[in-house]
Amino acid sequence: MAAETRGLAVHPAPAGARIIGLGAHLPTRVVDNDEIAPGINSSDNWITVRSGIARRRFAAPDETVADMAVEAAAKAVANAGADPADVDLVVVATCTHALQLPGAAPEVAHRIGATTAGAVDMNGACAGFCYALNSVSDTIRAGNSKLAVVVGAERYTNILDMTDRGTAFLFGDGAGAMVLAASDQPGIGPVVWGSDGSQKDLINQRPDEEPQRSDAGLPFIRMQGPAVYRWAVTALAAVAREACERAGIKPEELGAFVPHQANLRIIDALTRSLKLPESVVIARDIVEVGNTSAASIPLALTHLVEAGEVPSGAPALLLGFGSGLTYAAQVVLTP
């Protein structure tokens, strides 16, 4: 007997999505290495040599993930010259929102004036922003959204053990946002993603083994740094090359390389593997803001563009990777 098949209606779809606005927010409190070092019996020099970090920002006591996301999102919408009431989708990539529910995105949408937007959080740890960016880009391409805001926002101080030599000096707080709009000229390339769940214990929280909690009441982040470093410098160069190929760009044609700001030594190693020439601007935001997880890529790109270091319309390679282990990368055109 012939089965009856039917399809559902779909939206008319544009050619793709493009980034039309960027925004960054950093808390005011600067914390330099000398403030962290005593707690981990270390020094400024030790921290700089291991990670390249000189200073990072810590959120104010009452400054939440949502608060920071709102600041960055509002700036991005203003930068895009858009009306927040026209935003129809807000996605917040974060892994340090203090609550399971509600997510941060509905509050962010409400507070920026995107009162009719869809809103959801996405947790991809340090790869979260690239996953979210791809997801929203595809959503626009499917005709399900016309104007969207993607935010990466983290308050790592919610899960940071200031006495842990493996993590205390690495992480910081902040938020970055991008506004995406439907466009006849796609400005967001195809994603390359993957994961390795067999290594899920390399970067994790361990509530069963550890009774102590952060001030926010959450289990601390723990990381096996050397193993993560090894994986990053060996596995990710190929991912980066593939993302460029899928976007139809040669690595040397890039205007900027914006990897997740995990560690300056990883960034430098990847730059060498990809044989990127001097013409490609390398994001090294980590020196000033530390590792801000899902916020690191939008923060770094926004800072580069605001400093005039990347011309408008230039291709930038974004490469997110981290806890899971999971990764996602794509080439985008800077607004």
Place this chain on the structure above:
Amino acid sequence: MSSRPTVVVTGLGATTPLGGDVASTWSAMLAGKSGVRTLTEGWADDLPVRIGAPVAVDPKDVLERVRARTLDRSQQLALIAAKEAWADAGSPEVDPERLAVVIASGIGGVVTLLTAYDTFREHGPRRVSPHTIPMLMPNGPAATVGLELRARAGVHAPVSACASGSEAVAVALDVLRAGRADVVVCGGTEAAIHPLPVLAFWQMRALSLRNDEPQAASRPFDKARDGFVMAEGAGVLVLETLEHAKARGAKVYAELAGAGMTSDAHHIAAPEPTGAGAARAIDLALRDAGLSTTDVSHVNAHATSTPLGDIAETLALRTAFGAQLDRIPVTATKSMTGHLLGAAGAVEAIATVLGIKHRICPPTINLDDVDDEVDIDVVVVDPRELPSGAGISNSFGFGGHNVTLAFKEA
């Protein structure tokens, strides 16, 4: 957000216990002088508190007699400071409908109020002056200045006790950013050295009882501090949009880059002991100004010399700045001026502006033995040279008001 006008300081005026104008006040501050003395008014002899800091130059020696007789002392001081600030700004030609005034005072014409009541009790109703209401109303100083300068864009008088003077500057910033005026004359005034206010503060255990050593009584952050010293005076700043200032070739002292205002909701007079509300005001001011904690070169603390208040402020600074606080000099100019109440925030704003312009921080005097809980770098003995950077001024008022102003180099 980026379309807000930049706001700058183009004129300064003051009359304080240290001097009858800005120049003499500032040089006395750098020299570590004290404006506190034994009160020589007869009524002070029998009071438990017999010290205070009256203005160095009596307004009667400055204002024309007939003008002065229909003004409460707080109005007189405000007028003197406003006239100096306006002249300092070049006495500009400003469209009256684009000129506003914001002058605060903690309690307005309290001396007029009390004296008029005495007059009524002793001499009957007809002897109460018809000028009494305009003299005692808390908006009196603001209205007087507005009248003098022909300001038609609005005359405002915010009240937040000891934070009033700073709040006036913050409100002026909002007026300019909202586009309601191109120039705003703002500041604070207070003249409440009279038996009743003195006794009322004394009954709250808020005042220093160091009657035998007046100049050592105001000692913020010191272990032996026992309360503040009442002072009077006025401070006025001329603020305008950078565009307006440039167009008329005005000299610019500094940029008023941001303000933060919060409230404790903790107690009607005592500060919230962890300084959380104050820390938020500092953070908001920095954010509003686009500053990070490493951009600040000095802090002009509120520090009134009370046992609780100085500690709460220390905690607030530590929360907001973290370890960065260790490389930021802090000073408490109330050690020299005493507590000018509603005028304090304005006079301290002036000190902060001059501090970043001349890159020098006035010392805190009487700090012989720092309280153990005060782990900040207080400038003592000599003024300290500052690197380039922004200046922060804090003011906290009875009622839980917290105001922080952030000034950047122009």
Place this chain on the structure above:
Amino acid sequence: MAELNDTEILTGMAEIIEEVTGVPAADVQPQRAFVDDLEIDSLSMVEILVAAEERFGVRIPDEAARDLRTVQDAVDFIKTTGVPA
């Protein structure tokens, strides 16, 4: 109280007016109008009349005060119709 003559009252009024408003005593001529010529505002008028009441031992009720347009009007009132205080 001994009856006052015009000159005494005028001199007294001139002193009061100078004290309250700064208008020089010499300008306080009988035909001058308080508001139109001497530019004295309403609040100051109240002060002046209260001081005059005290000085000359008379009462100047509010309704009567309204009709005192010139200096001479006030002098006349004080001399003739002012009710002893």
